[in-house]
Amino acid sequence: MTQRLILASNNAGKLKEFAQLLSPIGFDLHAQGEFDVPEAEEPFGTFVENALAKARHASRLTGLPALADDSGVCVNALGGAPGVHSARFGGEPKSDERNNRKLLAELSTKADKSAYYYCVLVYVRHPDDPQPIIADGRWDGEIVVTPRGANGFGYDPHFLIPALGKTTAELEPQEKNALSHRGQALRALVEKLK
Ligand code: IMP
Numbered sequence: 001m002t003q004r005l006i007l008a009s010n011n012a013g014k015l016k017e018f019a020q021l022l023s024p025i026g027f028d029l030h031a032q033g034e035f036d037v038p039e040a041e042e043p044f045g046t047f048v049e050n051a052l053a054k055a056r057h058a059s060r061l062t063g064l065p066a067l068a069d070d071s072g073v074c075v076n077a078l079g080g081a082p083g084v085h086s087a088r089f090g091g092e093p094k095s096d097e098r099n100n101r102k103l104l105a106e107l108s109t110k111a112d113k114s115a116y117y118y119c120v121l122v123y124v125r126h127p128d129d130p131q132p133i134i135a136d137g138r139w140d141g142e143i144v145v146t147p148r149g150a151n152g153f154g155y156d157p158h159f160l161i162p163a164l165g166k167t168t169a170e171l172e173p174q175e176k177n178a179l180s181h182r183g184q185a186l187r188a189l190v191e192k193l194k
Helices: 012-025 047-062 083-088 096-107 173-179 181-193
Strands: 003-007 027-031 066-075 114-124 133-143 159-161
Touching (some): 003 047, 012 027, 012 066, 012 181, 047 066, 047 114, 047 133, 066 083, 066 096, 066 181, 083 096, 096 133, 133 181
Parallel strands (some): 003 027, 003 066
Antiparallel strands (some): 066 114, 114 133, 133 159
């Protein structure tokens, strides 16, 4: 028997990536947009609180279990910024180009360019689930000034994985999923759900 599960996102890439690992263990994943769920507010200062808010919101409006993710890039010399503010670091409306420009400007005087991507996933069985299932992942790298690569999104052209000598925008999607913060979190969540 399959269990319907709502993904608290309308990102088609995420839906596909998540469904690949969740279908084999019995979940039938649907984007929240299919149920006319509007985007939830993400007002909190931690990734886990924002993911929990998104999962609860989707579950409350659909009456089904829900899964939400929250992620961002954390730069050590900037005290972890942009962190939870990654999507809108450069202001409204959100723009990858403005985000990257602001990141490079703030980092230009810093010697330490180390950074990491972070992702947390939260699964709730119902909106008031007292024991949400939580998994996270982290992917270390460093910020480079010159963009490279055309894959991925967001900060990927400026996020170098030194061991590979490539930015995350130079990785094929499957290669990225095998290593990324989101891939790590998803595989950890699948183990817990099993
Ligand atoms: P969200 O959790 O999908 O809303 O992602 C938050 C923001 O973090 C995105 O808009 C990107 O700016 C950034 N981000 C998260 N994951 C990645 C990634 O894998 N590559 C590039 N940027 C990312």
